[in-house]
Amino acid sequence: MAQHKVNYTQDGGLPVALTSIDKIVNWGRSNSLWALTYGLACCGIEMMASGASRFDFDRFGTIFRASPRQADVMIVAGTLTKKHAEFIKRLYDQMTEPRWVISMGSCANTGGMFNTYATVQGCDRIIPVDLYLPGCAPRPETLQYGVMLLQKKIRANHASKAQKAKRLM
Amino acid sequence: MRAYTPKDNVQAKAYYTDRFYVSPQVPRHDVSSDEVFAADLETISSKFTVNESYIEVGQMVVYINASDIYGVLELVRDELSYTQLTEMSAIDWLAKDNTFEIFYQMLSMTKRKRIRIKYSIQNGQAVDSVNKLFRSADWSEREMFDMFGIEANNHPFMKRILMPYDWQGHPLLKTYPLQGDEFAAWYEVDKIYGKEARDIIGPEIRDTANIDRYDSERFARLGFEQPKGTKITGDEEPTVQTYQEDGGVFLITKFDKDASKIVDDPQR
Ligand code: SF4
Numbered sequence: 001m002a003q004h005k006v007n008y009t010q011d012g013g014l015p016v017a018l019t020s021i022d023k024i025v026n027w028g029r030s031n032s033l034w035a036l037t038y039g040l041a042c043c044g045i046e047m048m049a050s051g052a053s054r055f056d057f058d059r060f061g062t063i064f065r066a067s068p069r070q071a072d073v074m075i076v077a078g079t080l081t082k083k084h085a086e087f088i089k090r091l092y093d094q095m096t097e098p099r100w101v102i103s104m105g106s107c108a109n110t111g112g113m114f115n116t117y118a119t120v121q122g123c124d125r126i127i128p129v130d131l132y133l134p135g136c137a138p139r140p141e142t143l144q145y146g147v148m149l150l151q152k153k154i155r156a157n158h159a160s161k162a163q164k165a166k167r168l169m
Numbered sequence: 170m171r172a173y174t175p176k177d178n179v180q181a182k183a184y185y186t187d188r189f190y191v192s193p194q195v196p197r198h199d200v201s202s203d204e205v206f207a208a209d210l211e212t213i214s215s216k217f218t219v220n221e222s223y224i225e226v227g228q229m230v231v232y233i234n235a236s237d238i239y240g241v242l243e244l245v246r247d248e249l250s251y252t253q254l255t256e257m258s259a260i261d262w263l264a265k266d267n268t269f270e271i272f273y274q275m276l277s278m279t280k281r282k283r284i285r286i287k288y289s290i291q292n293g294q295a296v297d298s299v300n301k302l303f304r305s306a307d308w309s310e311r312e313m314f315d316m317f318g319i320e321a322n323n324h325p326f327m328k329r330i331l332m333p334y335d336w337q338g339h340p341l342l343k344t345y346p347l348q349g350d351e352f353a354a355w356y357e358v359d360k361i362y363g364k365e366a367r368d369i370i371g372p373e374i375r376d377t378a379n380i381d382r383y384d385s386e387r388f389a390r391l392g393f394e395q396p397k398g399t400k401i402t403g404d405e406e407p408t409v410q411t412y413q414e415d416g417g418v419f420l421i422t423k424f425d426k427d428a429s430k431i432v433d434d435p436q437r
Contacts, residue, residue: 027419082353083332085360085361086357089361115375117350121375125357145412149412155418
């Protein structure tokens with residue numbers, strides 16, 4: 001037994017914390033949401049702005065990764081063309097479970113103003129989506145709010161139970 | 170998918186009315202009115218057949234025979250100093266007389282002049298590639314093939330450039346529906362999940378205003394989300410959305426809205 005007088009239960013100096021596995025796992029998951037760099041069109045610029053110093057995504061633990069294998073959340077930011085549809089599916093499949101998808105902007109939600117032959121009318125035709133952000137383009141604050149809501153959604157999970165793999169079909 | 174309406178004679182009818190006065194045609198001037206163009210035309214017509222020529226909006230337009238295109242472009246590049254091919258593509262006149270019009274827009278930096286070389290081909294005919302003369306023709310000719318289905322002979326890589334390789338149809342044809350034909354509508358579903366997935370995934374929703382406020386599987390107005398399977402009566406109570414649970418969050422300081430400071434200076 002150590003002889004010094006450190007009060008372990010005081011704020012800050014806590015080497016020990018009592019909690020449930022659920023909470024600690026969800027805390028870890030929700031506060032290190034690494035996002036896959038997925039700027040497809042103009043919304044990508046707002047996504048980059050969210051990551052840059054003025055809006056500073058890092059303080060949420062959201063760091064953009066260039067590889068789907070290191071990412072937890074895919075932010076589909078922009079117009080998804082039909083030519084690109086197979087690649088979004090492939091990248092989604094390469095992400096490890098548990099994984100989440102944020103559909104950012106009108107284009108990713110519904111095809112937006114691109115009511116044409118070459119645009120997928122909503123990326124939820126290809127991959128399951130957790131959160132839709134309206135706007136053309138959504139402000140970085142919207143994206144941050146979206147990530148906060150996603151964190152809340154993750155915290156509601158039971159980490160001890162195996163999560164049902166999300167499938168579109 | 171919406172019912173497909175045939176658009177075979179779409180060029181024959183005007184589908185809009187002009188809101189403002191539109192002059193029926195840009196005036197055309199005789200080539201002799203500009204001496205630089207007149208000398209250029211002289212050189213071209215001394216070696217090749219010129220079917221028609223005029224000056225329109227300060228640019229000379231020359232109609233030649235389809236088989237002469239390589240020779241004419243070589244001539245205007247090497248002898249008339251039109252060293253840049255800035256643009257080339259086709260115009261769909263299929264409804265009028267079953268032809269395509271191919272144009273090559275040329276720029277001379279030394280003369281500060283632009284000319285346009287044009288010719289017509291029948292539907293299904295191929296054109297001669299000018300890729301050897303101008304590198305810029307490489308992608309332009311591929312785009313022309315992609316958009317109109319006109320092949321260029323002697324092109325090193327005659328494949329689609331914008332649409333996927335396995336695409337069917339040529340989207341810039343006037344008969345191609347803007348929102349895509351049957352193949353285009355199901356392209357991504359067929360390719361990724363297979364044809365049998367069509368029933369599960371369903372047709373495209375092309376009406377962007379089609380948003381059901383209580384459709385919680387796709388969209389709901391923020392604060393009006395309802396759990397899946399709820400029977401919607403229409404006067405649902407709003408649900409309060411906060412991004413932190415009432416009891417606070419483990420290891421995270423509770424956000425207190427009243428204690429927070431709102432920064433309202435946009436120049437902060
Ligand atoms: S939603 Fe608007 S801003 Fe975003 S990708 Fe589409 S057009 Fe661009």
